[in-house]
Amino acid sequence: MNTYNTIPYISLSIATIILSVITCYITDSEIKNILINIISNAVFFFLVFIFYELIQVHVTKEEKKYLKEYIKNSVSNDIFIALYNIQKILHGYNLDSNTFSNIVGLVNYSENEISNLIKNQSYLGFQIFKNNGEIRDLFKETINNNLFLTNINHIDSINILKIQNKLLKLELIFQNTDFFKRTAENAIEYSVVNGRELNPINENKFLLLKKTASESKFVVYDHGFFEENFKDKLLFRYMLKPEYIAKVSHLLYEIFSLMKYWLPTSLELSPTDSRFRIIKDYFTPFTYTKTNTTKVHVADILELRKNI
Numbered sequence: 001m002n003t004y005n006t007i008p009y010i011s012l013s014i015a016t017i018i019l020s021v022i023t024c025y026i027t028d029s030e031i032k033n034i035l036i037n038i039i040s041n042a043v044f045f046f047l048v049f050i051f052y053e054l055i056q057v058h059v060t061k062e063e064k065k066y067l068k069e070y071i072k073n074s075v076s077n078d079i080f081i082a083l084y085n086i087q088k089i090l091h092g093y094n095l096d097s098n099t100f101s102n103i104v105g106l107v108n109y110s111e112n113e114i115s116n117l118i119k120n121q122s123y124l125g126f127q128i129f130k131n132n133g134e135i136r137d138l139f140k141e142t143i144n145n146n147l148f149l150t151n152i153n154h155i156d157s158i159n160i161l162k163i164q165n166k167l168l169k170l171e172l173i174f175q176n177t178d179f180f181k182r183t184a185e186n187a188i189e190y191s192v193v194n195g196r197e198l199n200p201i202n203e204n205k206f207l208l209l210k211k212t213a214s215e216s217k218f219v220v221y222d223h224g225f226f227e228e229n230f231k232d233k234l235l236f237r238y239m240l241k242p243e244y245i246a247k248v249s250h251l252l253y254e255i256f257s258l259m260k261y262w263l264p265t266s267l268e269l270s271p272t273d274s275r276f277r278i279i280k281d282y283f284t285p286f287t288y289t290k291t292n293t294t295k296v297h298v299a300d301i302l303e304l305r306k307n308i
Contacts, residue, residue, distance in 0.1 A: 108260075120291065138167075170248075191210075205225055208220070
């Protein structure tokens with residue numbers, strides 16, 4: 001109950017007390033009965049107002065509780081998308097580690113574990129040169145939404161801004177070729193194709209396809225936008241230079257530490273969301289998409305009638 005809401009109660013209480021005192025000194029029974037009726041009505045309205053305020057406080061509290069749960073679930077979903085993509089930095093395109101529990105479990109990695117994973121990980125040019133604007137902009141709606149800003153405390157707002165800022169730093173590192181050295185190997189088990197070459201309704205993204213035992217079938221492992229000058233380097237393999245491992249490990253550790261707060265014990269995700277279909281034990285990767293009629297997503301199995 002704020003200050004302005006208490007003014008009517010204080011005024012009504014003072015008026016009631018004054019009338020009660022005056023009543024004690026009036027001898028005229030008719031006037032006295034009128035004042036008693038006024039006092040009774042004042043007490044009645046006072047109790048009604050108090051009851052109304054109590055109900056309003058309870059309803060407002062429940063509404064805020066619902067809004068906070070909605071906000072946290074929304075941010076949690078964005079956090080999971082970010083983790084889903086960061087997982088590839090630590091484990092590469094490895095379906096065995098690409099499970100729901102493993103992705104959420106990233107936030108529990110120690111800095112030493114992160115360092116060891118990065119030290120032994122090679123990266124495709126497809127990972128390094130990809131435009132990660134989709135990840136960077138994940139929290140833009142939260143930050144610019146008045147509903148979120150008015151129902152989230154200052155510390156949580158700063159937390160989200162820190163996560164967004166550190167994700168931007170991570171993106172800048174992985175788009176800087178000075179941080180990486182090229183290895184002698186190329187990713188011969190993968191192919192790259194523009195999605196619109198398979199089907200005009202696809203976005204103008206490049207798809208990273210991995211060959212299967214069947215000569216004509218490929219699994220979509222990743223997708224993304226690229227600058228024209230990087231397109232010939234997407235299947236080159238790179239490793240992070242030793243002098244930058246500690247910097248990247250610490251940055252990832254900080255990101256995970258900030259994200260941990262937002263991950264609830266159970267996270268509800270839409271089974272129709274194509275961004276998660278590659279996750280084993282959560283959504284099946286075997287979608288058998290027909291490329292001539294359906295939009296292609298990550299983890300779809302494609303059967304192509306032409307060589308890539």
